[in-house]
Amino acid sequence: MVGVMVVVIVGAIFCALQSMRANRLLVSALWLAGTSALVALAIFVMGAPEVAVIELSVGAGLVTVLFVFAINVAGEEPIKLKPLVPRPLSIGLVALSILLLGWMGMPGLLSILQLNVTFSLPSAADFTRAFWEQRSLDVVAQIVLVFAGVLGVLGLLSDTETAGGSSEETQK
Amino acid sequence: MTFSAANVVAVGVLGLLGVGFYGLLATRNLIKVVVALQILVKSAILGLILAGYLRGQVVLGASLAITVIVADTIVAVIGLALAVQVRRKFGTLDLRSLSTLRR
Known part of the structure; x- marks a missing residue:
């Protein structure tokens, strides 16, 4: 159990690192899909298969397709850019923040050891009740978010096209 | 001291958080910033499930x-x-050249 989890988590962190180190955007998006699949596997092992399915289909499927589409439209930038913050400084800052977080969470992490919990799958009826009845406000918020996203994308993608079209018409 | 699976997941949450922060600091490409945000949110999802x-x-x-x-x-x-x-309008995805505040 622990062995499986170690392999999955180490793989996820490795994929995330590779996606940040990759020079080509397309390669970066594919490593991100790998991270998403491994995180979904970890979630499944932890006893939340509903979330794992959604994470796998949305995170590794839909978002990857969107990335490939956007990179196809926007194009790769072949020049290797120097980062704005010096690399040693950014690595040091990140290491410091993670160390501080780990230090703050250390009592909690150690108390997890004493809890000695076992991973168990809740029944589907429990999840249905929690999702549709107890968290019904979240469902409403999700519907609003989806509509807001669709409207935002429509506005972003159609605005300049119509503006460009009208300017072309005026030039003629 | 033996590690339980929950400890391993907690370390994974911290690791993904670190990689996402580093990506936000180190990249200048607009699309790659979105990739870094995705990694940060994956860490948050894993943390919620763990909690x-x-x-x-x-x-x-x-x-x-x-x-x-x-x-x-x-x-x-x-x-x-x-x-x-942004790419259509300015012809670049570089965050530095998009910025109007020159150093």
Whole structure:
């Protein structure tokens, strides 16, 4: 159990690192899909298969397709850019923040050891009740978010096209 | 001292958080910034599931994680549409050359 989890988590962190180190955007998006699949596997092992399915289909499927589409439209930038913050400084800052977080969470992490919990799958009826009845406000918020996203994308993608079209018409 | 699976997941949450922070600091490409945000949100989802599992409320953590996944997908869609439009209008994805505040 622990062995499986170690392999999955180490793989996820490795994929995330590779996606940040990759020079080509397309390669970066594919490593991100790998991270998403491994995180979904970890979630499944932890006893939340509903979330794992959604994470796998949305995170590794839909978002990857969107990335490939956007990179196809926007194009790769072949020049290797120097980062704005010096690399040693950014690595040091990140290491410091993670160390501080780990230090703050250390009592909690150690108390997890004493809890000695076992991973168990809740029944589907429990999840249905929690999702549709107890968290019904979240469902409403999700519907609003989806509509807001669709409207935002429509506005972003159609605005300049119509503006460009009208300017072309005026030039003629 | 032996590590339980929950400890391994907690280390994974911290690791993904670190990689996402580093990506936000080190990249200058607009699309790659969205990739770094995605990694950060994956760490948040894993943390929510872990917290719900440790408190014995797996279903609560799961329903919150689904909300986060929906919000994260919307953010990715809007960010990518923004990147495409920026590329069309300014001809570059470099954050430095988009900035109007010169050093």
